[in-house]
Amino acid sequence: MTHFSTKRWALLIGCISLSIFACKPKNTGSAVGADAAAKAYVAPGQYDQFYNFVSGGFSGQMSVYGLPSGRLLRVIPVFSVDPEKGWGYSEETKAMLNTSHGMVPWDDLHHTEMSQTNGEIDGRWVFGNANNTPRVARIDLTTFRTAEIIELPNSAGNHSSPFITENTEYVVAGTRFSVPPDDANGDVAIDTYKDNFKGTISFISVDKNDGKMDLAFQIQCPGVNFDLSHAGKGKSNGWFFFSCYNTEKASTLLEVNASQRDKDFIMAVNWKKAEEYIKAGKGRKQAVKYASNRYDEKTHTATSQIKTEVLVLDAKNFKDICYFIPCPKSPHGCDVDPTGEYIVGSGKLAALVPVFSFDKIQNAIAAKDFIGEFDGLPVIKYESALHGELQKPGLGPLHTEFDGKGNAYTSFFVSSEVVKWNIKDLKVLDRAATYYSIGHLTIPGGDSKKPDPKYLIAYNKITKDRYLPTGPELSQSAQLFDISGDKMQLILDFPTIGEPHYAQAVRADLIKDKSLKIFKIDDNQHPYVAKGEGATKVVRENGKVHVYMTTIRSHLAPDNIEGIQQGEEVYFHITNLEQDWDVPHGFAIKGANNAELLIMPGETQTLKWVADRVGIYPFYCTDFCSALHQEMSGYLRVSPK
Ligand code: CUK
Numbered sequence: 352m353t354h355f356s357t358k359r360w361a362l363l364i365g366c367i368s369l370s371i372f373a374c375k376p377k378n379t380g381s382a383v384g385a386d387a388a389a390k391a392y393v394a395p396g397q398y399d400q401f402y403n404f405v406s407g408g409f410s411g412q413m414s415v416y417g418l419p420s421g422r423l424l425r426v427i428p429v430f431s432v433d434p435e436k437g438w439g440y441s442e443e444t445k446a447m448l449n450t451s452h453g454m455v456p457w458d459d460l461h462h463t464e465m466s467q468t469n470g471e472i473d474g475r476w477v478f479g480n481a482n483n484t485p486r487v488a489r490i491d492l493t494t495f496r497t498a499e500i501i502e503l504p505n506s507a508g509n510h511s512s513p514f515i516t517e518n519t520e521y522v523v524a525g526t527r528f529s530v531p532p533d534d535a536n537g538d539v540a541i542d543t544y545k546d547n548f549k550g551t552i553s554f555i556s557v558d559k560n561d562g563k564m565d566l567a568f569q570i571q572c573p574g575v576n577f578d579l580s581h582a583g584k585g586k587s588n589g590w591f592f593f594s595c596y597n598t599e600k601a602s603t604l605l606e607v608n609a610s611q612r613d614k615d616f617i618m619a620v621n622w623k624k625a626e627e628y629i630k631a632g633k634g635r636k637q638a639v640k641y642a643s644n645r646y647d648e649k650t651h652t653a654t655s656q657i658k659t660e661v662l663v664l665d666a667k668n669f670k671d672i673c674y675f676i677p678c679p680k681s682p683h684g685c686d687v688d689p690t691g692e693y694i695v696g697s698g699k700l701a702a703l704v705p706v707f708s709f710d711k712i713q714n715a716i717a718a719k720d721f722i723g724e725f726d727g728l729p730v731i732k733y734e735s736a737l738h739g740e741l742q743k744p745g746l747g748p749l750h751t752e753f754d755g756k757g758n759a760y761t762s763f764f765v766s767s768e769v770v771k772w773n774i775k776d777l778k779v780l781d782r783a784a785t786y787y788s789i790g791h792l793t794i795p796g797g798d799s800k801k802p803d804p805k806y807l808i809a810y811n812k813i814t815k816d817r818y819l820p821t822g823p824e825l826s827q828s829a830q831l832f833d834i835s836g837d838k839m840q841l842i843l844d845f846p847t848i849g850e851p852h853y854a855q856a857v858r859a860d861l862i863k864d865k866s867l868k869i870f871k872i873d874d875n876q877h878p879y880v881a882k883g884e885g886a887t888k889v890v891r892e893n894g895k896v897h898v899y900m901t902t903i904r905s906h907l908a909p910d911n912i913e914g915i916q917q918g919e920e921v922y923f924h925i926t927n928l929e930q931d932w933d934v935p936h937g938f939a940i941k942g943a944n945n946a947e948l949l950i951m952p953g954e955t956q957t958l959k960w961v962a963d964r965v966g967i968y969p970f971y972c973t974d975f976c977s978a979l980h981q982e983m984s985g986y987l988r989v990s991p992k
């Protein structure tokens with residue numbers, strides 16, 4: 352055996368020739384300092400300092416970790432069904448997963464973004480995007496539950512989302528796949544892409560008080576692919592920046608087609624201007640074609656929105672909303688520093704990282720310093736918008752976070768490292784290897800006006816040799832770095848749920864006390880609530896059986912149910928009468944054709960069940976709740992018709 356295997360050489364050559372594949376960094380050994388364990392150690396009974404809200408990628412969910420321990424605190428079901436919590440199975444939550452395509456029990460959640468006030472994380476809500484069937488979800492951080500989901504018309508592959516403006520006025524979403532708009536004939540030849548496919552940006556308004564989302568308006572843009580975005584802040588508040596690739600508008604994304612241009616674009620959007628045009632009535636009303644096909648089984652408390660009409664601004668009719676800025680080679684991340692002056696574009700195939708200046712962009716627009724038009728929209732001269740280029744930073748730049756002290760931290764997928772650099776002078780200050788092939792990275796508040804730069808978490812695509820082998824697939828991995836000193840120090844590895852992309856982190860103090868929430872039984876508005884055992888009953892309504900049931904340690908009431916006929920649909924409406932924190936009860940019945948329920952104190956949830964066979968069916972509480980948990984059960988009898 353030679354020292355370098357052929358494979359190893361191939362890898363090295365791949366890296367040198369700027370392969371789009373990742374390669375392992377040279378040092379795969381442990382570079383962990385002796386004090387790392389103490390830094391990540393949170394003693395039993397102690398709380399973590401930070402909550403970390405991590406996107407679950409193709410699991411469709413969001414997971415919550417404590418930092419610095421890396422302890423998994425909760426998985427919040429968002430876009431995928433979750434039998435553990437009855438999510439997508441209970442009558443209350445089924446409707447949450449309704450789309451214009453019907454019930455979609457799965458999606459791909461890439462980015463989490465927390466609500467902000469004055470550009471700082473306020474800890475009220477966290478938003479997530481559905482990357483496949485385009486939707487945005489809002490999670491309420493008093494309950495850690497998905498409160499609402501909205502579907503976006505004229506979109507496909509909702510990737511550039513859900514990034515928000517500095518006072519959470521809007522959650523903004525850019526379509527990754529350009530498609531024919533919903534009011535156009537969609538049955539067109541794919542090679543008519545250039546004429547028929549459009550890129551769309553959605554502005555979802557968020558109510559200041561209750562967070563309720565609505566689709567305020569959309570901007571119809573040329574058919575490029577919007578990859579990522581961030582809101583301006585401070586001086587650039589009122590603007591939004593999007594990375595765009597495939598500016599050749601090719602319908603196949605082979606390198607020869609879509610990446611032939613030396614430069615793609617960052618698109619700068621003056622959303623305050625767009626908002627003015629909307630307020631002045633300049634939006635065009637567009638009907639949403641497929642809205643009427645929706646599967647509509649809305650029940651009880653769920654709110655999932657599918658629009659039937661949307662207000663659209665056609666960018667090319669308003670020459671002062673959207674501007675293109677050339678940006679080298681397939682830009683992916685598009686990140687704005689805490690001052691709002693610097694916009695970092697990360698060309699995945701570029702050997703440098705360009706940094707744009709908001710002031711220069713404004714000057715260039717005022718001076719009409721354009722090199723031409725792209726589909727009728729002005730293109731600003733690269734040099735006129737440029738603050739400078741970070742030279743030879745690493746290979747495959749993806750995403751950048753900030754520490755609020757003038758430094759940026761960029762992830763490099765191909766060279767598998769985090770690079771710390773100074774924004775003003777464009778000097779590399781430090782490098783840390785990641786294991787392996789980092790995608791996103793997060794600093795608490797690292798995309799806000801006020802970062803809390805104690806830790807940096809790298810979310811890696813490949814785990815390889817970091818954990819005990821578990822068959823052909825290993826879970827993806829996060830790595831925690833202490834960034835309080837000049838040098839980054841690796842202190843912890845931990846596995847993640849699904850594939851993590853973007854994440855947010857925030858000091859625990861902002862959230863922990865308000866999430867001690869319990870639902871008050873007196874406030875329970877559920878149409879089928881039983882507020883005490885005296886209110887329990889079994890009734891028939893329109894040919895369906897409704898069981899009003901209660902749970903309290905340690906019995907279910909009623910616990911003997913007879914008179915059900917074979918083939919009947921039975922709705923178990925279970926109210927948990929407990930008023931102590933953290934005492935849920937579960938509910939399951941033999942032959943469960945719809946998973947189980949997990950009901951929080953004070954809450955009612957409904958399970959639909961079909962009595963398919965004659966016989967006796969035991970039911971029971973699934974969550975070990977007291978010494979008499981095993982006694983929390985009952986029987987239901989199904990008789991022939
Ligand atoms: S993407 Cu995953 S590494 Cu979907 Cu934000 Cu860049």
Ligand code: CUA
Pocket residue numbers: 902904935936937972973974975976977980981983
């Ligand atoms: Cu209730 Cu176990």
